[in-house]
Amino acid sequence: MGLNKSRPIYEKLRIDPQGRAHLIVTDLEALPQDTIEANLALSNIEIWVVARIARGIAASPSGSRAFRSVADLLSHLSFHLAREPVGLRLYAAGTEAFLWDVANTARAAGLGKDEIFLTQAGSLRRRVYCTHCKSMNEDAVANIATCRACGARLFVRDHFSRRLAAFMGVMVDAEVPNEIPEIEVIYP
Amino acid sequence: MKARIQNIRSLSATIKHITLAPDAEDSFPAGAAGAFILLEIPGPGRVWKNAYSLVSGAGRRQYEIIVRRVAQSRGGSAWLHDHAEPGQLLEISGPANLFPIARAAQKHLLLSAGIGITPFLSYLPVLQRQNAAFELHHCCKLDEQEVFRPLLPKAPNITLHGSRNSLDLMTLLSAQKLNTHLYVCGPEAFMDVTIAAAKRIGWPDAKIHEESFGGATGGASFIVKLARSAMELHVAEDQTLLEALEDAGLAPPRMCRGGACGVCELPVLGGLPDHHDHYLSAAARAAGKSIMTCVSRAKTPELVLDF
Ligand code: FES
Numbered sequence: 001m002g003l004n005k006s007r008p009i010y011e012k013l014r015i016d017p018q019g020r021a022h023l024i025v026t027d028l029e030a031l032p033q034d035t036i037e038a039n040l041a042l043s044n045i046e047i048w049v050v051a052r053i054a055r056g057i058a059a060s061p062s063g064s065r066a067f068r069s070v071a072d073l074l075s076h077l078s079f080h081l082a083r084e085p086v087g088l089r090l091y092a093a094g095t096e097a098f099l100w101d102v103a104n105t106a107r108a109a110g111l112g113k114d115e116i117f118l119t120q121a122g123s124l125r126r127r128v129y130c131t132h133c134k135s136m137n138e139d140a141v142a143n144i145a146t147c148r149a150c151g152a153r154l155f156v157r158d159h160f161s162r163r164l165a166a167f168m169g170v171m172v173d174a175e176v177p178n179e180i181p182e183i184e185v186i187y188p
Numbered sequence: 189m190k191a192r193i194q195n196i197r198s199l200s201a202t203i204k205h206i207t208l209a210p211d212a213e214d215s216f217p218a219g220a221a222g223a224f225i226l227l228e229i230p231g232p233g234r235v236w237k238n239a240y241s242l243v244s245g246a247g248r249r250q251y252e253i254i255v256r257r258v259a260q261s262r263g264g265s266a267w268l269h270d271h272a273e274p275g276q277l278l279e280i281s282g283p284a285n286l287f288p289i290a291r292a293a294q295k296h297l298l299l300s301a302g303i304g305i306t307p308f309l310s311y312l313p314v315l316q317r318q319n320a321a322f323e324l325h326h327c328c329k330l331d332e333q334e335v336f337r338p339l340l341p342k343a344p345n346i347t348l349h350g351s352r353n354s355l356d357l358m359t360l361l362s363a364q365k366l367n368t369h370l371y372v373c374g375p376e377a378f379m380d381v382t383i384a385a386a387k388r389i390g391w392p393d394a395k396i397h398e399e400s401f402g403g404a405t406g407g408a409s410f411i412v413k414l415a416r417s418a419m420e421l422h423v424a425e426d427q428t429l430l431e432a433l434e435d436a437g438l439a440p441p442r443m444c445r446g447g448a449c450g451v452c453e454l455p456v457l458g459g460l461p462d463h464h465d466h467y468l469s470a471a472a473r474a475a476g477k478s479i480m481t482c483v484s485r486a487k488t489p490e491l492v493l494d495f
Contacts, residue, residue, distance in 0.1 A: 086361070
């Protein structure tokens with residue numbers, strides 16, 4: 001994987017002491033400890049998680065909410081941000097595509113750079129944007145993906161679009177005619 | 189650039205509205221909402237350079253400013269009140285803008301006190317034209333309410349407060365949503381209280397916009413030693429540090445002359461600066477390693493600068 005300027009740099013999850021209230025959202029079922037720098041024992045922190053497998057939420061700490069899906073979480077987030085008073089800091093932890101879905105939702109609600117913090121965690125699987133038919137493909141784990149909408153063989157580039165919250169997938173044949181690179185699983 | 193005083197109108201015993209027209213050209217450079225100009229004002233034995241916000245977005249055929257006569261005026265505002273007359277020519281420069289309307293803001297909360305209303309007077313027509321969501325709260329002394337009332341359009345989102353206490357700052361600030369930018373303009377004490385309150389409830393720095401040209405009011409005299417120029421100058425009570433440097437024939441960096449732009453910053457090698465600017469961070473102020481020469485002075489009888 002080559003270095004690419006379009007790849008954002010992520011930091012460990014650290015609570016901004018300037019904030020009045022804090023909301024952590026994640027597409028994981030729990031926050032991996034190694035992504036957290038400071039302890040979260042501060043007051044006024046709420047955690048939203050995505051519990052894909054319905055489990056008892058009884059074990060979750062107070063101030064936490066579980067959502068059925070990422071889409072469900074995002075739609076509640078945009079509703080919540082439109083009503084929340086100034087002073088909130090928003091933290092997203094999870095896969096890269098999720099981070100930018102959250103960031104884009106937050107931007108639309110008027111949050112600025114110093115009110116949103118992104119921490120990459122969990123799987124490196126990629127959301128791939130098919131430049132051929134302009135559809136999204138979730139969870140690509142290899143350097144080559146097949147577009148579920150148009151069937152194109154896509155080379156998953158290292159170019160990440162923050163606006164689309166996805167990696168660019170270009171048709172393999174378009175770049176190197178008749179030459180398909182070996183498929184390697186590189187984003188476990 | 190030369191400007192001719194076209195009209196002077198008293199708004200009160202201490203506040204005048206002055207209209208300037210271009211002398212040679214037919215129009216001035218356009219100043220966007222929040223812009224200011226620098227006026228060179230003749231005084232006995234010296235020239236004052238004061239910054240004034242343009243109060244109308246009207247633009248290019250004329251510039252309008254509002255000038256309060258400062259009690260311990262160093263000369264500039266007193267001259268404009270006592271000696272300025274229509275027809276006189278003045279040297280002006282600008283416009284420059286350190287206080288533009290934030291494009292990313294979905295709502296604008298404008299808070300001003302006293303003469304700090306001036307930049308917002310140029311905001312209002314723009315915000316109204318854009319149909320932008322905004323709220324203006326202007327605080328003034330009870331006896332100046334009738335001076336400011338005619339300057340403000342009648343609208344439910346524009347409120348005049350006849351004393352600072354009638355504005356419940358905390359409640360107002362805490363009620364704002366995440367999409368709101370805050371703009372503050374007024375005397376130093378008003379700015380300090382307002383900005384501290386906003387920060388206390390977690391308002392992010394990038395959404396707090398401030399401007400104040402009230403800093404350069406003079407103070408105790410002191411000596412400034414210039415390490416690189418090998419000079420020692422006396423800064424008089426009614427003179428700013430920047431003016432002392434300029435009067436000595438030096439060309440120190442400067443732009444707004446109001447403690448806002450940060451251009452005039454010089455490194456301090458000795459002595460304690462007395463900060464009056466709105467540019468340096470709290471940490472930089474405390475460190476005392478640099479000074480904004482346009483508005484700040486010295487706490488010690490002597491100040492040594494790396495200049
Ligand atoms: S000249 Fe702008 S801060 Fe001093």
